[in-house]
Structures are given as structure tokens and as C-alpha cells.
Amino acid sequence: MTRAARTEACSGWWDEHYIANCIGSQELIRRYLSPFETTTWELxxxxxxxxKRGNRTGVPKSASTWVYSFECDEFSVTVRSVWNGGDLLGPLKTHTRxxxxxxxTEEARHSYNAWLRSIAAI
Known part of the structure; x- marks a missing residue:
């Protein structure tokens, strides 16, 4: 995971925006962004x-790995997600992040978090 995904100034992996942004991304992707129906959205x-990307090691052969890009003027966020059997592969903290x-910047992480909250993903 890159420093951009989480801030090192706080408590490392448990940075409040990192955890919330991962959870919000997981919920949004699971409910609304199935890559099997369409691959571009405006929201x-x-x-x-x-x-679609090559699978990570340690996932079932039937799984498929997708990379989602969320882009606007305030932020550009990349989320990796593994689908298997029509649902996200668990554990989500490992396979969708x-x-x-x-x-x-902290402002970009906060802006993404505010956007997720505005669409009720978290």
C-alpha cells in the first residue's frame, strides 16, 4: 500500500480516512459497480x-481482479477489488482496498471520504 492511500502521520494502517475510504469503496463497488455489466460510470x-487486471496470487482461479479509478478535480483514487462467484471475494480488507x-495529501483523502458519504456509501 502506498503512502498516498494512508497517512503516515497518524497511527499507520489505522488512519481514519484509510479505513473509512476502504469500507465505503467496498460498499459502493459491491452494490453498484459490477464490472460485468458496464465498465464506466458517472456518479x-x-x-x-x-x-480487468491479472489476478493476485492466492485467489481462486475462478476469481477476477478489477481496478477501479475514481476521478474528479479534487482527487484520483484507485481501488483494487477481486470478484468471485458474483460477489466480492473475502476477506474484504484484503481483496478490496x-x-x-x-x-x-490529507485533503484528497478527506475529499474522497466526503464524496463517499455524500452518496451514502458509508
Whole structure:
């Protein structure tokens, strides 16, 4: 995980925005962003795209790994997610997580969090 995904100034992995942003991303992807139906969305001023990637090691052969990009003027967020059997592969904290936030600032992480809350993802 990059420093952009979580701040090192707080308590490391348990940074409040990192945890909330991962949970919000998981909920949003699971409920509304199935890559099997469409791969581009526009939602509340944010452009979302999904691209299939090669699977990580340690996931079932039937699984597929997707990378979601959330982009707007305030932030660009990348989330990796693994689907298996029509649902996200668990445990979610391992297989669906924020892997990059740009710009690499607390404001960008907060802006993404505010956007997730505005669409009731968290």
C-alpha cells in the first residue's frame, strides 16, 4: 500500500480516512459497480472506470481482479477489488482496498471520504 492511500502521520494502517475510504469503496463497488455489466460510470461528479487486471496470487482461479479509478478535480483514487462467484471475494480488507490516492495529501483523502458519504456509501 502506498503512502498516498494512508497517512503516515497518524497511527499507520489505522488512519481514519484509510479505513473509512476502504469500507465505503467496498460498499459502493459491491452494490453498484459490477464490472460485468458496464465498465464506466458517472456518479455525483466523479468519473468511475473499471479495468480487468491479472489476478493476485492466492485467489481462486475462478476469481477476477478489477481496478477501479475514481476521478474528479479534487482527487484520483484507485481501488483494487477481486470478484468471485458474483460477489466480492473475502476477506474484504484484503481483496478490496484503496491502493492509491492522488494528490498525495490529507485533503484528497478527506475529499474522497466526503464524496463517499455524500452518496451514502458509508
Amino acid at each position: 455525483a461528479g466523479v468519473t468511475i472506470s473499471a479495468k 484503496v491502493i492509491k490516492v492522488m494528490p498525495d
